[in-house]
Amino acid sequence: MAPGTPDWLLERIILGELPSAPLAAARARLEREPGGAARLARLEADARRTLERHPPAAVAAEVARRDHRARVLAEATRRAESQGWHGLSLSVPVAASLALLFMSAPEEQPEPSASPVPLVVMLDTVRIKGPPRLRVHRQGAGEPELLDEQARARRGDVLQLSYVSGGRRHGVVVSVDGRGAVTLHHPATLAGSTELGPGDAVPLAHAYELDDAPDFERFLFVTSDGPLDVSTVLEAARVLARQPSEARTRSLPLPDTLGQTSFTLEKVR
Structure with missing residues (x-):
């Protein structure tokens, strides 16, 4: 049996990140797969729920606030710029990408917490790894x-x-x-x-x-x-x-x- 559509391709379908012809072919393939359309519908619903909890405007405002704080640390700012987060303005597709990232994040967090870490916390700052x-x-x-x-x-x-x-x-x-x-x-x-x-x-x-x-x-x-x-x-x-x-x-x-x-x-x- 041919393997089903991988999750990463499902995400790209939802985000509209494929050219029109490959996108149409991927959707047609899903229609032929047993349970393919249902998988896509579930992932779309999960993305919508996540975006409802973290609206694009709110995510953008929080990222901007934290980016402003990071300016105090010049090197951290340069690192942030090199990774594309500096001065970030989120459109709906980008926010959807962040939502999918949040949905696929592992359950285990670096620090104990009584509740799941919100998306905006995951975007807090660029991590500076190494010893104290x-x-x-x-x-x-x-x-x-x-x-x-x-x-x-x-x-x-x-x-x-x-x-x-x-x-x-x-x-x-x-x-x-x-x-x-x-x-x-x-x-x-x-x-x-x-x-x-x-x-x-x-x-x-x-x-x-x-x-x-x-x-x-x-x-x-x-x-x-x-x-x-x-x-x-x-x-x-x-x-x-x-x-x-x-x-x-x-x-x-x-x-x-x-x-x-x-x-x-x-x-x-």
């Missing part, structure tokens, strides 16, 4: 500037820190500078939650202005699968800061079970 790490943008009159490791920075520079959790659920962000000062960045207070937010490249709640401390500013990101004791991380940072010759490069004196990464800026006058 920090990203630093310098704010200015124009678009925020994504800084590289060892980039030069000056007194008065306003920095926006973001973290990529890399699958870790908890984290603490501190910094040490060339004067031996230690600053807590995440959580905002000793009593705050160390839980990391969902998604990728999550910006911290507050920007940070560099002072006149010389030589360097080093940000350290400590991660764990369980809650962290913020005061313990801070004390480890103070111990490291008291050793200027090692504060630039050495890890915090913490258990090996905790993950650590850092981002260092060179201070110039």
Whole structure:
């Protein structure tokens, strides 16, 4: 027996993505297949129901809102543009494509949830894969500037820190500078939650202005699968800061079970 029409071809029939002659031939083939017309009708009905739950205008508005937020992260924006999501305007056929994608998505989600993940959440941001790490943008009159490791920075520079959790659920962000000062960045207070937010490249709640401390500013990101004791991380940072010759490069004196990464800026006058 010849194989039936594959699902991917059914989807293209529904979306009208085939030229007129192949489209007519595909529909004729379906009519001849046992249950072919019923399969197509079921898929069309599922697509309509999904579009009713997620109207094209609402999906477009949500994607636009999230795209605007992603502009804060310049590299994430460039990645989004390269994949065609930047400045997205959804027509009904495109929204139907998204509906079909949503319908065929696997049941298992990366993070536990009490309800299915809505379509707009699936479109949240371009995923930045890899281990836990920090990203630093310098704010200015124009678009925020994504800084590289060892980039030069000056007194008065306003920095926006973001973290990529890399699958870790908890984290603490501190910094040490060339004067031996230690600053807590995440959580905002000793009593705050160390839980990391969902998604990728999550910006911290507050920007940070560099002072006149010389030589360097080093940000350290400590991660764990369980809650962290913020005061313990801070004390480890103070111990490291008291050793200027090692504060630039050495890890915090913490258990090996905790993950650590850092981002260092060179201070110039």
